[in-house]
Amino acid sequence: MNTDRQTRDNLWTLITPPTVWALHFLVSYVLAAYACAPNVQVFETIGGARIAIAGVTLVALILIGAVFRRALHEWRTEGGSGFHNDEDSGAGRERFLEFSTVLLAALSFVSVLFVALPVLINADCR
């Protein structure tokens, strides 16, 4: 088993995808809030902020996608078929963390898409 070239998973790698989601959420919210502040001219369009959020969304999706690919690949090459990750070994723990990271990355990916949707339909600050 070749574990040298693999990432050694830990709790930080596990929470990387949802952390990216959180940062994406925060940046999107701040960009929109800043563009609309002080919330007086509500009919003025905020094209710049929407494009910026689209860019941030793309970056977030690429990052989460990369984590997803990495974790899925490592999980598979370690024989991670089936769903038994209760083995009492370093490799068992590694497989568990990789598979959980895959799941969290999938959730985070979908959630980033969810959060980006309002940008498609809201053109101003109403």
Next chain:
Amino acid sequence: MSETAFGRPGVTGATHQDQEDEAVRRAQEERLIEVWKAPKGWRYWSAVNNTEVGIWYTATAFAFLLFAGVLGLMIRVQLAIPDNDFLSASFYNQVYTLHGTVMMFLFAVPIFEAVAIVILPQMLGARDLPFPRLSAFGYWCFLIGGVFVTGSIFFDAAPASGWFMYPPLTTQERFTPGYGPDIWLLGLSFIEVASIAAAVELIVGTLKCRPPGMRLNLMPLYAWYVLVVAGMILFAFPPLIAGDILFELERLFGWPFFDPERGGDPMLWQHLFWIFGHPEVYIVFLPAIALLAMIVPTFARRPILGYSWIVLAAVGTGFLSFGLWVHHMFTTGLPAISLGFFSAASEAVAIPTGVQIFVFLATLLTGRVIYRVPMLFVSGALAIFVLGGLTGVMVALAPFDWQAHDTYFVVGHLHYVLIGGMLFPVVAGIYYFWPMLSGRKLSDGLGKIAFWLMFVGFNVAFLPMHWSGLMGMPRRIWTYPAELRLEIPNLISSVGAFVFAAGFLVVVFDVLRPSRHLPRAERNVWNAGTLEWLAETEDKGWGVRSIPLVTTRYPLWEQPNFMEDVDMGRFYMPDAEEMQRETMVTGVLDATPEQCLRVPGPTFMTMWAAIFLGAVFIFATFHWWLATIAAMVLATAAILVWLWRGTAIIPEKPDKDVGRGLTLPLYLSGPKSVGWWAMFITMVGDGTAFLSLVFGYFFFFTIHENFPPAGVEGPGLVWPLIALALFAGGWIAARLALRINRAGSVGMARALMGGGAMLALGGGAALVWAPYVTGLDPVTHVYPATVWVLVIWTAVHGAVGALMLGYCLARSLAGRLTPVYDIDIANVALYWHFLAATALITVATIALFPLAV
């Protein structure tokens, strides 16, 4: 990983003892019982062991639940018929405010901490949590703060503005005369201290006190939930503490954070409150679901199906729940695009929440389910919670929420979520764990009666609220005229509420009735698979006879001869040779043994610290400033005495044989010590509160055309920069003191500690001097008020940093801090990283940022 990390296979017990000799084992048992026994007589209240403190905590939380339940019934009596005057309007306001406040702050969150303190160490095969005195301190804070808040209603002085205390209703004397909001703010701030203390304890406990071999993938699911929820507390409670600080400064001194006439904005409170308030719903819900994750496999007679999926759900919900807070503010006029973000995240959180429900269903479907009373409550919980979740998806849609906001529809929704997602699982947990705690089972017959009364009563009470809400009945309304045709749903609700309460009283009766004449339950009565069921029916106080080596998720099911090996002391630490309380510290990933940790025993110091700290908050409520300051000094002294006597004690020998051929150190400092982790975690919470204050500054910056306002001079550049330089000097001194002390130059290190303390005090003074000398008056406008609050926060932290260095100096002079045994200075040096960052951010915000814009 080398096998020697876990000792030598085949060896049992310490090398100089024959573990198979019964006389040896009996002597060990006597020593363990002696060391771990609870104090007798009035000294019983000095106990700090998790079993005593956890039971007090749980009982107190339930007492508050019953109190708030009575308030709930009073609400239902008042609303049973139209034009009722059972309660006066102003007293009714106090009743519903306290009902919500007590249920959320004094029951829902504390019951998590309470239950976790009781069962987590058992589940991890640990003798105790790493900081037993911290748990006890948290408990006393909770008790004092809780009695203070609830007691106010007997003096007709309770808070009366709803459990989320929106300004300006609550900040202006003309709307809310009296002490009500102050009692709410100060009492609950004090309890938040207890919550954060518990969070620190539980995170370190889960990460560092697992039994050897319990790798991350073998941890009981309950421990995963505890880890996630404690982490959430760390990021959710500090914003509320920051909000409370701003709120109290406005109420006590007129600093206008929420007053639009002087540049403030009530929306800031709503943001800070709900950044706390929404995650709190999940802080309440996840630990209860965690109980289901332990109960379901036991009664399905199989391991959980989809362990990783539960971890996904717990961690995923933990994160997503921080992106939901504005869905409580959909009607405040924020731009639709902002509402959209929060609406989307609110829908997304349904995914992980749904996943865990399906995991439970799949586990039940693939197992051979045994229906017992705990399973009844589990089924009821799932049914009710799913309904509440569905109405949650409805109100997460902004257009629907605009219709339903602040109506009884929301009241119905939130009770379905909280009672289905929290109260039913907790009652399931009571029936499930009671044999472990008391040695006797609760009655099956009474349990079934209780369940059906509660289940039917609940639905009869709360389902009609959706109806009355959609008819337009606003929440918190005192009464309603007969013409509105609201009397039928309200009367049904009131009848249901009393049926529900009757069911709960059956549970209370079952728990409290004398049971000494009943036969003891057998050990592991439900035939469960996890470590907490090692507990013997006659409590021995020691937690586990020996700390086991774990290689599976359900050791009692999957490891042959497991219970006997534990009982015969064939695993680790079967003895208390030096008559000290000890537990094992292990690594985060694979739980490799790292340290034999001596944990402190009973003391009254934690109680005194809580009493004096409570006095600070209570005296401040009534503006008795001299008494407040005196209590502050006493509280600090109590904490210092507690630390001096009870922490970082130098052991009589560097390491000890813990059995199975393994020798572990007795003292570790730096990142390997539990104290370092506790400091790190505490300061993450502290940093979150600080960043919430900084958020306030930038919030005001975005809503104002000019911020700082035109014509107002800021704190200048000179003094803030001098302060920053002094703090940087203190930081370098603290870091060098750690290194130089470790290298052996004790004298030099002492000089650095003293010098660093002086620099910290100087830095704080220079920082406070800056806005003072430029004449910033915090009462005039929100800008100077915001600058002052950041400055004071940083200066206070500087003073604490100075105190810590002074403490290290004293420890060094007293011979309690040496080049080898240096936990104190290692932790203080870590604190200084956070202090330096705080000073940097403060100066950058108040002095440099205005220049950049």
